[in-house]
Amino acid sequence: MLEKQSDTSQARDPQAKKGRPTPKRSDAEANRRTRVTVPKDRKEAARQSRERMRSEREKQRTALLEGDERYLPARDKGxxxxxxxxxxxxxxxxxxxxxxxxxxxxxxxxxxxxxxxxxxxxxxxxxxxxxxxxxxxxxxxxxxxxxxxxxxxxxxxxxxxxxxxxxxxxxxxxxxxxxxxxxxx
Structure with missing residues (x-):
């Protein structure tokens, strides 16, 4: 038989009961809004992303020059x-x-x-x-x-x-x- 599932997931069988009441629309929308994570400072997040991308490209460039297998681009690995x-x-x-x-x-x-x-x-x-x-x-x-x-x-x-x-x-x-x-x- 089906075991009782957590509140956030539904049973697999479409005929089976879900074991919890349907949430109100306002609660569902609030829950959906809280799951999205937006950085507090977008400029700082963009700068960190650019820095991370730059360091990855630098690792790949040095790997191409030195032949280090760990950091090679995907087309050259293996x-x-x-x-x-x-x-x-x-x-x-x-x-x-x-x-x-x-x-x-x-x-x-x-x-x-x-x-x-x-x-x-x-x-x-x-x-x-x-x-x-x-x-x-x-x-x-x-x-x-x-x-x-x-x-x-x-x-x-x-x-x-x-x-x-x-x-x-x-x-x-x-x-x-x-x-x-x-x-x-």
Missing amino acids: PVRKFVRDYVDARWSLAEFFLPAAVVILILSVVRVPALQLLSTLLFLAFFVLVILDFARLGLGLRKQLGERFAGQNTRGAVAYGLMRILQMRRLRLPKPQVKRGAKP
Whole structure:
């Protein structure tokens, strides 16, 4: 049978009696008003909130620079993401040189010499195709390693995370690389 419940909660069975009288409207409204907690000094509460947010951002920034797992943003936390970072950082990749090469190719394409413009276009296409092949090689290898090491765990988005990381130059990656090139992750 149903046990007697507290005054604030109702019985689960809709046919069962609630065991207490219905409160007056004025009492219910007063009870509702007293539950809302409003800070006495809104400016002080806003300042404290900003300070708390600022300190959290500072913790995350230092964690990104130093690689401290405890304070990393949610997108970088966990053993799967750490493995992906180490896997990407341990190898040389053509994709990390894409941005500097694109700038050089862009400068070559601005020059008014038709031969240089043609050369820059062909260089860009060749470099783009090589980067796509590099992505495919890294993506397939990473997917295979994730399947072996983290079987049964959620690895969703990990390959895309690795591909976006490899597009960045090694010195600019955050969190900072923790492994040297050529090391095993």
